[in-house]
Amino acid sequence: MPVHNKEITDKLNEVADLLDLKGENEFRVRAYRNAVRTISGLSKSVAEMEDNDENISSLPDIGDSMVEKIEEIVETGNLKQLEKLKKEIPSSLVEIMKLEQMGPERTKILYEELDIDSISDLKKAVEDGKVEELKGFGKKTADNIKREIKEYSQKGGSKRIKRSEAEEEIQPLIKYLEDKMDDVTIAGSFRRKKETVGDIDILATSDDVENAMKAFTEFDEVDRVLAHGEKKSSVKLRTGLQVDLRIVGKNEFGAALLYFTGSKEHSVALRKTGQEKDLKVNEYGVFSGKKKLAAKTEEKMYKALGLHYIEPELREDKGEFEASRNNNLPKLIELNDIKGDLQTHSKASDGKYTIKEMVEAARDLGYEYYAVTDHSKKVSMANGLDEKRLAEQIEQIDELNGKMKKIKILKSVEVDILEDGSLDLPDDILKELDIVICSIHYNMNLSKKKQTRRILKAMENPNFNILAHPTGRRINERSPYDLDMEEIMKEAKDKGCFLEINANPDRLDLDDDNARLAKEIGLKLSISTDAHSVDNLNFMKYGIAQARRGWLGKEDVLNTRAWKDLKKLLKR
């Protein structure tokens, strides 16, 4: 059983945590974290690269010493260094360090002075008043720790929430702030359109900074104020969402927006780029000595550093700098490039609206075509269609197509891929359809080998067009099923099949890394909403965001094409 990248990064991360606790050189600690970032950004398995004698030491931040450690993990599943560290320092301290406000220093002091090596120990010590007596701690710090422990035990650790949820949650605050200050802009991972966000970073300008900050901290939904400074304040909303507000000068807005959009990794790389040119980069601008070269807009900031503008979705330090220097950045897909939706449901299965209602809504979005893809019979929970009902639906669509202007309804189905890789409906009805969407809803826990084979087998069916929600994951709820995604993508490309980015904000499956892998392989993807209601058709924007994070352009996506062109592509 080959070692997953995550198993490698988990071990290296733990080494970093323990070295940190030990008080090791911070740059040595950082070296491990840098290596972790490199590996987790790979779309390939390190273990397989090792097997193929690929040179992993050429990867950034992976040096000779790191290669040895990785090889040891790949070969033995263990890392002696880590085992040794665990004997020196209880690894339960790592959990304490994950609490907000608790870093390696404080954790170490608590362990050394009070012998605290678990959260429950810490809780008791705080309650007994022992923590506040420690040098460098004090009453307020002790109270903060107490509250963090309480929140931690309620939430079971900090959890990122779906971006779509955060978007909804934050609207009232944004509206409120727009009344009180200018240029209110959400930055951070929200602006980078990450599928989940940890907190919300807001940027604004104001002529009266003091009152603007005050207004922010006094917002009705604020549960408590974490920090209240003249440039930055942080609050926790009643919903548990943390929001940071920074008020910056109008002339430095671009510098600040760039800085606070991140990612952290992108910002670090940006400052390194500056350093190489003897320029200093911070949230106030690009500087040569004391001379300010740029600050007002992000475009000017990048330009001063010799770079082409990089879209927020690409700012992860995953190759965008090289592409920017070489003027080789992709022109990313946009919402209005989409010409139709290729996965939707109607009342016939588990949708909420009739085909006609759904199609009318799609037409109002300006779509040229629209596929009706109700479930097949295996999905009985969703009242899936058998041959007879699907045949009736085909007739119904033919009739509707005769009446509806401006939009073509595609006859389709979301047919289940059964455990043995066969499809849930017979070929003679599938071949009557304009397009066939295939997906898995049962037997999700097969081994990687079996699950991969199941899908490869299904693609042998000449009616197979698109594999929908290819990994089955649901964000924060269900892990992706175990698959050899690269093999599936390569086979799909060879066979003339396609994969989907499911735009439902709970799924967003394929994810950004896999979407990018598809692009590298040359496999085109569809972006579809999986809408079960008229409102759901608006999920498309989330799918577009995911595609943009995967570096996809208009040309990489199936349903940016007119139907006559798409039809040719679907022909196998």
Place this chain on the structure above:
DNA sequence: GCCGTTTTCGGCCCGACTGTTTTCAGTCG
């Protein structure tokens, strides 16, 4: 521990805020 057209040694991103100090360490992003 990683890295290298000024370097194989000596750097390694940078600033804001809090709380505990009395000038700054710790944490965060």
